[in-house]
Amino acid sequence: MAISKSDVMLAGLSREQLLDLHATMLLIRRFEEKAGEEYTLGKIGGFLHLYIGQEAVATGAIKPLRPQDVVISSYREHGHALVKGSDPNAVMAELFGRSTGVSKGKGGSMHIFDDQHNFHGGYAIVGAQMPIACGYGLAQKFAGKGDITMTFFGDGAVDEGAFHEAMNLAELWSLPVVFICENNLYSMGNALAKAWSVSSLEPRAAAYGMAYERVDGMDVLAVRDTAIRAIDRARNQSKPTLIEAMTYRFRGHSMADPATYRPKDEVELWRTQRDPIVLFEQKLREAGIDQETLTKADDRAIQIADAAAAFADSSPFPDLSELTQDVMIDPTGAIAWRRPRK
Amino acid sequence: MRTITYREALREAMREEMLRDERVIVIGEDIDGYGGTYAVTKGLADEFGRERVRDTPLAEEVIVGAAVGAAMAGMRPVAELMTMNFSLLASDQIVNTAAKVRYMFGGQTHVPMVIRMPAGGGAQRGAQHSQTLESWYAHIPGLKVVMPATPYDAKGMLKAAIRDEDPVLLIEHELLYGIKGEVPDEGVDFTVPLNRGEVRREGRDVSLITFSRCVHLCMQAAEELAKEGIEAEVVDMRCIRPIDLDLALDSVKKTNRAVVVEEGWKYYGTGQGFAALIYEYGFDDLDAPIQHVTGVDVPAPYAKNLEKAAFPVRNDIIDAVKRIVPQRVAR
Numbered sequence: 001m002a003i004s005k006s007d008v009m010l011a012g013l014s015r016e017q018l019l020d021l022h023a024t025m026l027l028i029r030r031f032e033e034k035a036g037e038e039y040t041l042g043k044i045g046g047f048l049h050l051y052i053g054q055e056a057v058a059t060g061a062i063k064p065l066r067p068q069d070v071v072i073s074s075y076r077e078h079g080h081a082l083v084k085g086s087d088p089n090a091v092m093a094e095l096f097g098r099s100t101g102v103s104k105g106k107g108g109s110m111h112i113f114d115d116q117h118n119f120h121g122g123y124a125i126v127g128a129q130m131p132i133a134c135g136y137g138l139a140q141k142f143a144g145k146g147d148i149t150m151t152f153f154g155d156g157a158v159d160e161g162a163f164h165e166a167m168n169l170a171e172l173w174s175l176p177v178v179f180i181c182e183n184n185l186y187s188m189g190n191a192l193a194k195a196w197s198v199s200s201l202e203p204r205a206a207a208y209g210m211a212y213e214r215v216d217g218m219d220v221l222a223v224r225d226t227a228i229r230a231i232d233r234a235r236n237q238s239k240p241t242l243i244e245a246m247t248y249r250f251r252g253h254s255m256a257d258p259a260t261y262r263p264k265d266e267v268e269l270w271r272t273q274r275d276p277i278v279l280f281e282q283k284l285r286e287a288g289i290d291q292e293t294l295t296k297a298d299d300r301a302i303q304i305a306d307a308a309a310a311f312a313d314s315s316p317f318p319d320l321s322e323l324t325q326d327v328m329i330d331p332t333g334a335i336a337w338r339r340p341r342k
Numbered sequence: 343m344r345t346i347t348y349r350e351a352l353r354e355a356m357r358e359e360m361l362r363d364e365r366v367i368v369i370g371e372d373i374d375g376y377g378g379t380y381a382v383t384k385g386l387a388d389e390f391g392r393e394r395v396r397d398t399p400l401a402e403e404v405i406v407g408a409a410v411g412a413a414m415a416g417m418r419p420v421a422e423l424m425t426m427n428f429s430l431l432a433s434d435q436i437v438n439t440a441a442k443v444r445y446m447f448g449g450q451t452h453v454p455m456v457i458r459m460p461a462g463g464g465a466q467r468g469a470q471h472s473q474t475l476e477s478w479y480a481h482i483p484g485l486k487v488v489m490p491a492t493p494y495d496a497k498g499m500l501k502a503a504i505r506d507e508d509p510v511l512l513i514e515h516e517l518l519y520g521i522k523g524e525v526p527d528e529g530v531d532f533t534v535p536l537n538r539g540e541v542r543r544e545g546r547d548v549s550l551i552t553f554s555r556c557v558h559l560c561m562q563a564a565e566e567l568a569k570e571g572i573e574a575e576v577v578d579m580r581c582i583r584p585i586d587l588d589l590a591l592d593s594v595k596k597t598n599r600a601v602v603v604e605e606g607w608k609y610y611g612t613g614q615g616f617a618a619l620i621y622e623y624g625f626d627d628l629d630a631p632i633q634h635v636t637g638v639d640v641p642a643p644y645a646k647n648l649e650k651a652a653f654p655v656r657n658d659i660i661d662a663v664k665r666i667v668p669q670r671v672a673r
Contacts, residue, residue: 165407328444
């Protein structure tokens with residue numbers, strides 16, 4: 001979008017663009033809070049990994065993508081899907097395990113997939129999405145339309161062999177893939193210093209000759225700037241980039257995790273001093289956007305989250321016939337011999 | 343029809359499918375310069391270029407993972423793994439990704455991918471290079487697992503696998519690459535279905551239920567048994583998942599006796615699966631307990647004499663048949 005100079009308020013962005021980033025982060029925050037609430041009420045089962053605290057990463061990185069670009073993520077992926085354009089109702093309904101869910105209620109929180117918006121999956125084996133992203137990049141390279149793939153993972157995933165195999169192949173084959181590590185300092189309960197032999201991903205990127213940038217993952221504008229450079233490198237040079245976005249999750253690893261392994265004052269410091277939404281709102285106010293506008297955006301996000309939960313709760317469970325659907329394209333190949341249940 | 347090797351049959355299948363469909367690509371370790379560990383892919387890179395025929399690093403997880411992703415994104419990748427033993431390094435992508443994405447994403451995607459891999463023992467390759475692990479993967483809903491025994495099937499099944507919309511593991515026995523058999527002329531289009539077995543030899547006295555290289559052992563055993571008046575039916579199951587159970591049940595209905603023959607280990611393997619299904623659905627047709635001929639439960643030894651003792655031989659099959667076929671039948 002071309003912006004005339006007079007419209008520019010901050011970082012080369014128009015008021016409309018800035019408010020869109022703000023609204024998107026709020027949507028994730030309020031959606032995730034609502035999901036957490038519904039989990040404690042027993043409406044959502046299994047694992048629920050909330051993205052609260054990391055909103056600036058998904059928002060800043062995915063917003064500059066084109067609709068036809070593909071995003072592939074981990075099991076902490078509701079936020080990425082929402083930024084890519086997924087309907088909050090359909091994502092919440094997936095968490096509730098209802099037939100109206102994006103994955104028909106068959107995937108759950110960790111397996112969001114939205115073909116319409118090219119959000120191609122939440123993968124729950126740590127690191128496994130990176131080789132898959134390489135395959136998407138390879139197909140995009142063959143297609144030659146300039147589409148790219150962006151994949152998200154945590155700081156735990158970079159210790160998996162899959163990361164190293166994928167990094168090497170992406171650089172070796174010049175694949176248009178943007179790798180974004182959301183470094184929230186803990187792989188589940190294990191602090192970074194106990195997991196990494198190095199203190200940043202820079203030497204790991206260097207090992208594969210891959211372009212690397214570290215960015216403040218609590219600063220949505222900084223993430224956006226960094227992502228734009230990486231996206232350009234992928235789209236125009238068919239080259240991968242590794243971005244390390246420094247961030248923090250404000251909640252436990254999942255809803256089952258009281259997160260006692262983190263010092264209380266550390267958590268408190270990040271929550272009170274480094275909240276990406278609070279930090280962005282300060283900047284917006286300084287750029288002349290009034291508080292009322294910001295408050296209204298928040299009210300709207302709360303409304304959307306509440307409506308999503310209401311939609312999910314009123315949606316039907318999948319029909320039992322769904323149990324054996326979608327295993328394979330070929331229905332004769334999927335199911336073992338058994339007599340029908342009486 | 344002309345006679346070509348199993349190896350040539352596989353190569354022709356890939357070549358023809360690459361000519362037919364530009365979405366077909368082949369990736370794997372040493373498939374270009376080296377021509378494939380068993381020379382199956384020889385010449386393909388020269389003909390189709392190094393974009394479509396790609397040597398990869400020694401990185402099985404990303405070979406299969408990238409094949410899965412490329413398939414989900416619209417291509418038709420054929421991934422070659424150097425041996426099935428190395429597939430364990432890619433097993434996460436096979437089991438947790440390829441087999442599951444269609445279901446867990448509510449039918450929004452699918453994985454039209456083929457993984458080709460050699461397996462099996464008998465060539466003194468030792469404990470880590472002699473395994474037949476098809477039952478591990480055949481256990482998993484979402485995968486197709488096939489093991490052709492002849493050049494005709496190798497070509498027809500690989501062509502069918504490449505055209506299939508679901509992930510197919512095509513397992514090639516290392517000792518079969520050099521065998522020769524009749525295959526339709528190059529360019530004559532044919533496929534072999536991925537859900538049907540085939541009776542290789544008809545017989546009235548006992549059904550030898552088998553697949554892959556053991557089909558040939560069973561044929562030899564059947565010829566020997568025929569000299570003694572025992573007519574064995576050789577049933578090449580060839581599809582491990584899904585199973586053509588009707589074929590096995592029909593044969594047992596006729597012979598009332600079954601010997602399941604496989605190279606892999608006894609416990610929890612493919613043959614036990616076959617036997618259990620025959621018991622469950624064909625019990626009334628059985629006149630004797632099903633016999634199960636397998637490899638010995640040891641890691642494959644290197645020494646020639648030990649290795650020979652570790653894998654089934656023709657006489658093991660003959661002995662098993664004689665345990666359940668009464669003399670009065672042998673006339």
